[in-house]
Amino acid sequence: MDISRRNFLKSTASFGAIASLGLPGYSLAAPSNDFRALICVYLAGGNDAINTILPLSDFHYNQYANVRGSLSVAKNTIIPIGLNANDANNNAVPLGLHPKLSALAPLFQQGDANLVLNSGILNQPVTKQAIEQGDVPLPEQLFSHNSQTASWLRGGMDASTNLGWAGRMLDVLTSDAQITPLYSVHGDTLWLKAMEHRQTVLKKDKAVQLTAVGNPVYEEIYQKLLSQSADNPFSGHFNLMVDESMMMSNILAEQLKLIDDAPLFSSSTLGKQMQTVYKLIASQSALSQQRQVFFVKHTGYDLHDSQLARHPLLLEDLATNLNAMYRAVDKLGMRKNVATFTMSDFGRRMTNNGNGTDHGWGGHQLLIGGAVNGS
Numbered sequence: 001m002d003i004s005r006r007n008f009l010k011s012t013a014s015f016g017a018i019a020s021l022g023l024p025g026y027s028l029a030a031p032s033n034d035f036r037a038l039i040c041v042y043l044a045g046g047n048d049a050i051n052t053i054l055p056l057s058d059f060h061y062n063q064y065a066n067v068r069g070s071l072s073v074a075k076n077t078i079i080p081i082g083l084n085a086n087d088a089n090n091n092a093v094p095l096g097l098h099p100k101l102s103a104l105a106p107l108f109q110q111g112d113a114n115l116v117l118n119s120g121i122l123n124q125p126v127t128k129q130a131i132e133q134g135d136v137p138l139p140e141q142l143f144s145h146n147s148q149t150a151s152w153l154r155g156g157m158d159a160s161t162n163l164g165w166a167g168r169m170l171d172v173l174t175s176d177a178q179i180t181p182l183y184s185v186h187g188d189t190l191w192l193k194a195m196e197h198r199q200t201v202l203k204k205d206k207a208v209q210l211t212a213v214g215n216p217v218y219e220e221i222y223q224k225l226l227s228q229s230a231d232n233p234f235s236g237h238f239n240l241m242v243d244e245s246m247m248m249s250n251i252l253a254e255q256l257k258l259i260d261d262a263p264l265f266s267s268s269t270l271g272k273q274m275q276t277v278y279k280l281i282a283s284q285s286a287l288s289q290q291r292q293v294f295f296v297k298h299t300g301y302d303l304h305d306s307q308l309a310r311h312p313l314l315l316e317d318l319a320t321n322l323n324a325m326y327r328a329v330d331k332l333g334m335r336k337n338v339a340t341f342t343m344s345d346f347g348r349r350m351t352n353n354g355n356g357t358d359h360g361w362g363g364h365q366l367l368i369g370g371a372v373n374g375s
Contacts, residue, residue: 104366108374112368162190171197
């Protein structure tokens with residue numbers, strides 16, 4: 001089948017119109033058949049895509065193994081997924097998953113998962129020859145974690161832009177949302193920066209990340225400060241923002257308590273983040289949110305050493321929790337309403353450095369959900 005960045009963007013970014021959100025309608029149920037959620041799982045550090053998605057044909061596998069050497073994945077452990085990609089000579093190459101991604105295999109086999117191959121930051125289309133001859137401009141700081149991450153999160157905008165592509169998308173799709181549909185469960189992120197909406201930053205496992213919430217002493221102090229008249233417009237605006245944040249934090253914290261944990265998520269940091277995302281998706285009707293966007297971060301992928309021991313553990317944790325999310329939203333009847341995908345700083349180099357890999361460029365991404373065209 002045709003695996004391309006264009007098809008990926010069509011699958012994930014075409015949401016349609018979105019209903020306005022507002023606290024007066026907080027208790028009203030939103031039509032669940034129009035609900036859509038997008039979950040970004042960011043693989044921080046630069047995932048080794050070459051050992052994540054592998055060729056199954058003898059010719060292409062041997063090429064891979066000869067270059068990868070001691071870090072190569074044994075061919076008889078690779079899991080077929082029924083997808084092909086074309087090589088440079090337009091020959092179909094069957095693809096498979098790293099064995100520790102086995103939890104995702106059923107999703108590929110039933111057509112609810114797909115791949116985006118060779119994705120990376122570009123200024124313009126390039127060829128290997130043009131790069132070697134220096135004929136084309138390349139992205140600045142190409143192998144830098146910070147700059148490449150920022151480019152992924154901005155989504156094609158220049159470095160002076162302080163808005164993320166998910167935030168810009170929600171600016172177009174919704175307005176007047178007092179309980180923001182932009183959620184991060186791993187700190188403030190550029191990806192969710194918007195003109196019209198503030199992202200809600202949650203703790204990875206349970207509560208909203210505001211010191212005052214749940215602490216009567218702090219809440220009383222905040223309320224006393226907020227009740228004082230503001231000396232200037234700036235302090236008045238600040239007081240209003242704090243008051244709104246506390247109100248929304250209390251609403252979300254109470255709502256999360258009403259949702260039982262889903263059973264399949266792991267106890268890892270990633271599993272706790274995904275559990276929180278699941279609870280917010282399960283709360284979408286109570287929150288009157290027709291659209292929700294989530295940022296999750298899975299750390300540890302910058303494997304310059306100990307890759308054979310550490311990378312499989314990361315992939316297993318990733319697959320376990322991606323599968324858990326798919327199963328959990330399926331039980332809610334939202335399998336076709338939720339799409340999960342990965343991004344990462346960059347891929348890793350084909351050659352190993354002894355017991356790890358150094359920074360590369362392009363990588364492969366996963367896309368999972370009932371509305372994904374996986375066939």
